[in-house]
Amino acid sequence: MTESRSTRILFSRRSVLGMLGTAGVVAAVPGCGSSLGGGGDAGGGGQGGAVKVGLVIPQAGVYAPLGVDMQRGWELYLNQHDGRLGDREVTTVVADEGEGPESGVPAVQRVLQRDRVDVVVGIVNSAVALGAVDAVTSAGKLLVVSNAGAGALTGENRNPLTWRTSFANAQVSSALGDHLAGQNLPGGVYLIAPDYAAGEEALGGFREAFEAGGGRIAGEARTPFGTTQDFQPFLAGIRSSGAAATFCFYAGGEAVSFVQQYDSFGLKQTIPLFGSGFLTEGGVLDAQGAAATGVQTSLHYTTELDNPANTAFIDSYTAANGAAPTVYSVQTYDAAAVLDRAIGQAGDVAGTALSEAMGSLGTIEDSPRGPWTFDGQNPRQTYYLREVRRQGQGYVNAVVADLGEFAQPA
Amino acid sequence: MTPRTTADAAPPSATAAPEPPRRLLRAAPMAATVVLLAAAPLFLAPYATTTLSRILVFALLAASLDLLVGITGLPSLGHAAYFGVGAYAAGWITIHLTPAVPVPLLAGAAFGGVAAAATGWFAVRSAGVFFLMLTLAIGEIVRQVAQSWDSVTGGSNGLYGIDLPSVAGAPLGNVGLLHWYVLAGAVLGYAVLRAVAASPFGAVLRGIRDNEPRMRALGYRPYGYKLAAFVIAGSVAGVAGALLAAQQRLVTPSDLGFTTAALALLAVVIGGAGTLWGPCLGAAVVVLVRDALGPTLDGHGPLLLGVVFIAVVYLLPRGAAGVRLRRGPGREQSEQEPT
Amino acid sequence: MTPMLDGTGLRREFGALAAVDGVDLAVEPGARHAVIGPNGAGKSTLLRLLSGTMRPTAGRVRLDGRDITRLAEASRARLGMAQTFQHSSLFGSMTARENVTLAAQRHGGHPAWPLPRSQRGVAVAVGELLEQVGLATRAGIAAGELSHGQRRQLELAVALACRPRILLLDEPAAGMSAAESARFAGLIEALPARLTVIFVEHDLDLVFRLAGHVTVLHLGRVLLSGPPDRIRGDPAVQEAYLGTRDREQLFIEPGGADVAAGT
């Protein structure tokens, strides 16, 4: 009895393992060869007139909506340019970054080693981006980050092959810090963010610019990252601090909860809420609804920008996708734009050649976000003070003021 | 099926002892596997080799967890904590002290073991679902520490820019050499687990798994043995972590989070708990499903993973049954009692 | 002479019920001491108080003059107290040999040695023990797959592998056929004379064949204690048993096929 049971079960486990194993082998085998070459092998379409791009974006998990916007931005640019960058045929390989490095880093390795791409573009998560730098650049390829905001990516010890078309966390908030320092806020400003690196950098950027302008910090708090749904305990701290305004850094689900609760606990009326632009960007704004009206944020883009490039961009983007673009779409759209020019200028897709070309692009005049240039390897761009306002059935980030140009703070 | 550890000591009168040739036969697949794995970089493309290295790292983690789950009967949901501690320790030492080869590995083992000892002394006092919960809590607290302790761990950005390990001053500069390093570390860690499982101490661990009250009646004090097993498993997980740091060159809080721990458990159950080699196969399946099949599913990898979880529990009860968590002494036996 | 095992005023309560209610028990070195009584008399509970599986609510236990009341089960085992259980309690996934080895290596091997090693002395002792209880040919079979009688034999071998000074057997012959029971009695008789044996048993034939001293428990108290002859003829004992519904089972059934008969 026991005997026969164990044999049967053993058999069934083997057969299942067999099936899965076969599937795995099939998936792993393509591209046989040797793994013992030198560190940087020349790879795929080097001189061949075509260019292969690895677009690493989150397709699953909490960041997936950003991934959708990024991919749409990328595809829109390619569609507008016959699927060519720098007059080379483009093959895009999309890889799922997932929610973090445990899936993101293998995705980067996969596009590099298996698909042999020439350039890696995208990446939402800062940890993935920082982990990708080694992998991409040691293969001699160019990395164009189109979202992740970690300061170190383009900071002092930056890798020469890593460029960014989005922002640095501290950069976005320094624009607001600079602005609020000029306002009359006798009670000071209260700072709050999740206790993770991006939050820390954002608060740091704000604090530095704000204090440099003579502002006073009324208090600070860090909320547990990813597990805080109820902000009441922290809101109580803001209220009792006597602050005249609050600066916060939240994104995604936390942005929705924070903004809604900031309103329902009655703080919005008495202590105006300011934040980095991601607080009210994209899908979260719809979810926040009326609670978000009056919230002011700084960002380098909003659909409400009035320039011809943006109008055209919004028209074709909305026509293609049935939805309005977000800052994430623009950043990846611009990544394609700068690659287009750099490849054309360099006539090569090797990392160093491309990097050199990127450095000499000058001002990008026709970006939906307005003119911007690379300063270091990160954009120097205009920041806008935006306020959430009701428009028809929905809500938009209306431009209130032009805060001036900012680069990544040193 | 548990390996018959005391077979070596069989007296001549016994009948069921495996003869030496069979023992050789049993060692043969193992040796062949190692040779095959060592030869892999010669004929596999870089990405396949990288995947293989990643499997090896995860396999060692799963095997070390099996020492707890399958052999000692302690189902831990927080084992990734020691994996992560080892990875951070190895990564930090590589960056700040030296990438010279045995040092990061030893650091991983030492820190993994110390972390396991620091948390195990109270964790192994509890049993059953309380042990599950306590290890879950430990795992979450350690993850939180990794996320908050910016100056050492790099916070949520992780510890990045970890140098390649170097042998005699020369960095292991390509995928193949790195694979051999990972393979060597994994074989070493696995050999330790194997030796422990086949030792008199390992027999005690199995006794605790099968029937802890009876062990007390025999004069054993299970606490010390369980704690020792916990520390050894933590230490080997730390070695796996050190290999991760070398292979991925990045360590982040998610490496020691619940997802990693749950996947390691899945690997153990798929492969068959208590066998050590089974969980290694399970790890291969998990990594391949996640990395190779997952991305082709439009970002619905978790769906596939969920289906695998469910299927494994129903279709592979033997793997799971090998766990034999202590559900009252001799439950199975009393059910079979003749009436 | 100091008794080998000495319980005084032992009491154990479960809620309002006292399963063992002030029992005194002295077992001489080398004795074959039986504890009998109807179901629910508190026999198994008493044995657990002696072995340390359970703590007494009140009372003392002394082993060879030493107070062991506060010692844990494992510590008592290390002092030479071994036991078998009413329901076979073995290591089901391990072979018979591994079961005995587990016990033997604790008392003369290297149980904490974390690397493979052959424990030659242990292996020899295990072989002898298996031979002794008649399981030499079944050594490689998993304990969970042995027959009921064989498992009881294995229980004994496991207990003996602890090199005990005193052996506590809880209904060792329960569920055995008459032939198995007789063989088992032979095994006990063949044990070294200096080994003290306390056993709880329902099969009175076995009791009167083996025991040199019998203690009768009734409702948690000692009804009578003395040599078998005195017990057999005592009217109080007769009445205690007559008062129970299980009278037939206890007195008439030859081997007692009552597996389920627990207390």
Next chain:
Amino acid sequence: MLTWLDANLVSILNGLAIGSLLFILAVGLSLVFGMMDVLNLAHGALFLAGAYLGHLFVGQQAGWASFAGALGVAAVIGALAGGGLSVMTEPLAHRSHLDQALLTLGVALVVAELLSIAFGNDVQSVAAPPGLDGSTVVLGSTYPVYRLVLIGIGALLAVAVHVVIERTRLGLLVRAAVADREMVSALGVDERRVKAAVFGIGSALAMVAGVLGGPIYGARPGLDSTVLILALVVVVIGGLGSVRGALIGALVIGQVESLGRVLLADLASFVLFGALALVLVLRPQGLFGARAQART
């Protein structure tokens, strides 16, 4: 002291509101575990399903009818899902906690992923019913009315569950099953039906909690695991299989998450699991669990 109380009274009140919601969520988990030894890791996914159901019915323009409808449908679907889970775990009745945990973890992953396919990955918010969606002034601070109502609902459900468990035949069977599973079969009752009933009620409560929690937490991917962890902590702190334990545990965790985060602001990330570890180190069977030893 008075000023301290004054400053923190709102946080204490808020802890009560969160505790009420946690109780509704956790009591089912506790009973299912206490009765059947099933560690149901799909409980959080049921909560999330409830939240999405609320979003589907209520959306941004809440009406009383749609909110009540969402609650009713959630209860029905929850009960059915619970019955399904009960059937699914039946073959595992004599297997380890680990097997059940893995099975329900698999179910949780599948359900959460199906929800994300159906509703997308954006955050969805759910409005409170009209009249409850505003804020009022309590103890000198603005406080959302809905949370006050939640305290009442939690208290009401606590009483209801208490009555069911203490006064009805089903409750008797449940208590008997928690104490000794074999005894229920001995009473001549089909144990599986009792289990299915408890599973159904527990799961219905989880989905109802999801609808009720919608106006506070919204509905989004990842919420399932966050609330599951909270519920597990509540159950383990309170002691498994005890309604009273679940209530006390929920109130304790409500305060830990609310007042604890105010008082230990610098350690906010650690208070939850710190509290759990502390309880388990000091009292491994939970505050009200008596059967830790028997349940090894």
